[in-house]
Amino acid sequence: MTKNLLVELLIEELPPKSLKQLGNSFAELFATNLKAQDLLATDAQVTAYASPRRLAVHITNVAAQASDRAVTQKLMPVAVGLDAQGLATAPLLKKLAGLGADASAVPRLKRAMEGKTETLFWDNTIKGTSLAAGLQKAFQEAIGQLPIPKVMTYQLEDGWQSVDFVRPAHALIALHGADVISVNILGLQSGRETQGHRFEATMQPIVIKEADSYAQQLAAEGAVIASFAERQDEIVRQMTAAAQHENLTPIEDAALLDEVTALVEHPNVLVGTFDPVFLQVPQECLILTMKTNQKYFPLLDAQGKLANKFLLVANIKPADPSLIIAGNERVVHSRLADAQFFFDQDRKRTLESRIPELNKVVYHNKLGTQGWRMHYVRIIATEIGAQLGGDTLRDQVFEAATLAKVDLLTDMVGEFPELQGIMGRYYAQHEGLSDDIAFAIEDHYKPRFAGDTLPRNQAGVCVALADKLETLVNMFGIGEIPTGDKDPFALRRHALGVIRILIEKDLPLQLNQLIDLVKNEIYGPLELSASAPDLHDLQVFIYDRLAGNLREQGYTPQEVDAVLSLNPQQLSDIPNRLAAVRAFTKLPEAVSLAAVNKRVGNILKKTEGDISIEVDASLLQEPAEQALHQALTSLSSKTKEAFDAGDYTTSLQILAALKSPVDTFFDHIMVNVEDKSLRNNRLALLKQLHQIMNQIADLSKLAT
Known part of the structure; x- marks a missing residue:
């Protein structure tokens, strides 16, 4: 029952x-x-x-x-459990005793072959727990x-x-x-x-x-709502009603909502207010101090601006909640006054005046200070800026990179590290710097998390790339490589940030060249060149992050593997390559051509020595090899023209015309013939075929 x-x-x-x-x-x-x-x-x-x-x-x-369970338990080989007279041996009796049985169970034992050994088994009933x-x-x-x-x-x-x-x-x-x-x-x-x-x-x-x-x-x-989910729903219901009464909207924060739900058993949502004078302080500061220190839900108006009201979740429901509200308002006044004090004090000094102090902030005990680090980030960022936008962008990037980390030295960021970059933007605007510089200072940390926005302008893109690449190169250089779930320097996030910026901003930059740029700037000096790291593992790490990200976007493992197997260095090309591969797989000829590509690749791998790509037309004796050579000659210029124009889909679809001559070739031609000249010429023909098929992706990865 x-x-x-x-x-x-x-x-x-x-x-x-x-x-x-x-x-x-x-x-x-x-x-x-x-x-x-x-x-x-x-x-x-x-x-x-x-x-x-x-x-x-x-x-x-x-x-x-x-319920009781009937089980068949293996005991031991017959030769071990029974003597020559068929009587139980000491090992068998000991085994049975361990199972709660005695010698009376011996006649009921079963014999069965297990492999080549006759073995004893016991049918037993195990009493249910x-x-x-x-x-x-x-x-x-x-x-x-x-x-x-x-x-x-x-x-x-x-x-x-x-x-x-x-x-x-x-x-x-x-x-x-x-x-x-x-x-x-x-x-x-x-x-x-x-x-x-x-x-x-x-x-x-x-x-x-x-x-x-x-x-x-x-x-x-x-007076306890025992269910976490029901208690959270009740909090949301009360918050929604209270906010609507004020014609405002509570800020959304799932982590804060979970935490508040875990703090109360009998939730009671109340509305508090604070002095509007505090709204002169950047709203990010006020929101963060209310959420972090007081577990309040700030309220926003229709334009997304902070109002001077907030929601608090009490754990009691008195008839008159005024004392609770007043007490919380006194506390929040002190907190916001602290934020205002930090903001006012920070603005008494310029960002530029704080730059020398970066030399006193340790970045990593093996790598030096933030001042040292930002020296190299600035060099790398300005070089990227010159490539993307010439001298004008280079000059903007130089100034933004110089000031990018200075707000780490301010009182506000010292109190709330989450505001790094954000406060740099506010202080830069206060000093009259252009929005291009101010937004670049804030945005160089982006993307901070999965789904975060990217830098708003080119200067921010350049500094963000330089900042993340410097971190990756230096951390890999000193062996700080993520293992398992441990990633103390957020290198996975930095790698994904580089990937997203290069792809989503459609930048004409080569990943290997960017890594070499960082490596050469940092380890280029003669005294450091001997310690320059091998960064092959870093490229592998970045491509692993890229593969995972692409699969999350809905691409199949085969599609991703086909494109990334070629290690395309211009990551902004990858979406076009994937789209071309997906379109190719829908062609009737796709399955056959993918299988042929795999077969050709295997033939070439097994061939010893270098294979020339030059085909001697005079050695093409058979109609099938002549037809394949003619098809390759005819199609190569068309595929190259489409490839050079970035029309990868057309470039791959042109290959459909190869199916017939390729099938005929393998039906009638033996590649590994005795005649060395003939064999090498046919291998050269296959190498041409392999190259023309694999310009955009390794199509063999699509073979089933």
């Missing part, structure tokens, strides 16, 4: 940034473990609960006892595998024993229907009592009647 199960751990306040993951993991681990013990029905439904003070899970259709034993095991394993950010060690009430857990646990519930299942974990004996809201509960403790009444009783008697 099955009943619904409820388990809960009542804990001191859990880490809010981890609560959502802890709640989901606890439920998943618990259910997975019970399922592995055959205690769950196939249609069992799992519901996770997580609040600041509890982790719980409700599971439907849980058995009180798992009881729910109490299953819960004990599930608790232990779930607690041991929780993704706990930092474990606490605390003493139990006896004063002698100590346990390790995310926070001290105070009560344990294990209900199967209305029945308490005896479990002991973290020094707690299971029961049916829990605690509601510290201040809003109508009674303490709350006695849970049965598994299915848990959420309803907590809400009615304990």
Whole structure:
């Protein structure tokens, strides 16, 4: 007979940034473990609960006892288990004893061949696990595998024993229907009592009647919305209503919403205000201090400008919330006054006056200071600027790169590192610098994350490329290469940033030349040339990031592999190459030509020595090889013309005309003949074929 199960751990306040993951993991681990013990029905439904003070899970259709299982157990070879008289040997008796049997089981043993060895087997019935034993095991394993950010060690009430857990646990519930299942974990004996809201509960403790009444009783008697998702929905509902009443919109921040949901059990959204004078401070500063320090949701007007109002989520619902609002307004006033002070103080000095101080800021203990670093970033950026826009862009880039990191030395960025670049833009505009320079200072960090925007102007593009490439080259140069999930210098993000800028800005720059530019500028001096790193691994790293990014965009692994196998250095060409490959695969001749390309590649690989690409027409004796040579001669100029014009789709589609002469060639011509001159001439013909087919992509990668 099955009943619904409820388990809960009542804990001191859990880490809010981890609560959502802890709640989901606890439920998943618990259910997975019970399922592995055959205690769950196939249609069992799992519901996770997580609040600041509890982790719980409700599971439907849980058995009180798992079904017995018939198993056939392999024992040992007959020659080892039985003596010459067919009696059990000591090893067999020991094995049976370990399985809970004795010598009386010997006559019931079965013999069967396993390979060439006759082996003894025993048909046994394993008794199903009881729910109490299953819960004990599930608790232990779930607690041991929780993704706990930092474990606490605390003493139990006896004063002698100590346990390790995310926070001290105070009560344990294990209900199967209305029945308490005896479990002991973290020094707690299971029961049916829990605690509601510290201040809003109508009674303490709350006695849970049965598994299915848990959420309803907590809400009615304990003033607690146990479900993380339901509590978050309630917060969003209240915020939306409050913001609409003010004709404003709350700022969207999923991480902040998760954190606030993890801080309250009985959410109550209230509207607070602050002095409009603070709106003279850049809104990014005000928004960040309200979100980071106070967990408020700033409100924006229809134009996306910050209003002098915010939403706060309280954990209590007094009849008169004015004291809560007033208290929060006093606190936010102090926070915003600090931001205003930093802003005013920072503007008393120019960005240029701070430049020498970059020489005191360590970039990396193996690489020197930020001043040293920005010297090279400026050289690299201005060279890129000269290539893309001549002297005018070069001069803009020089100024932007010189000032790009200076805001790291300001009080505002010291307090809020997330504002680096943003504050540089504001201070540059305050000093009267052009928007081109100001936006380049802000944008050289872009893209900061997946889906972020790219630099707005060419100066920002140049400095962003230089900044990211310098980081990649130097970090690979000193061996700081990402491994597994460890990437302390965000090199994967930097690589993806380079990729996106080159492709989405359609820049006519070669990746290998950019890497060489950075390497030569940094390691070019004679005293450093001996330590210049081999950056082959860096190119591989960037192409790996590119391949993953392209697959996420919907290209097939075969399409991506076909294009990237050629290591195209102008990344802005890659979307056109992929589009051409996709169009090619739709041709009726595509499958055959891809297979031929693979066959030709294999022939050429197996040939020793260099193969000439020059074909001697006088040695073309057979009509089939003459026809292929004629087709290649006729089509090569057409494909090259389309290729040079960037019309990769047409260039590949022209190849469809090769199917017939290629098929005829392989039907009638033997390449590896005895005559060396004839053989080499046919190999040269195949090399021509291979080259003309693989200008845009390695078509052999499309072969199935």
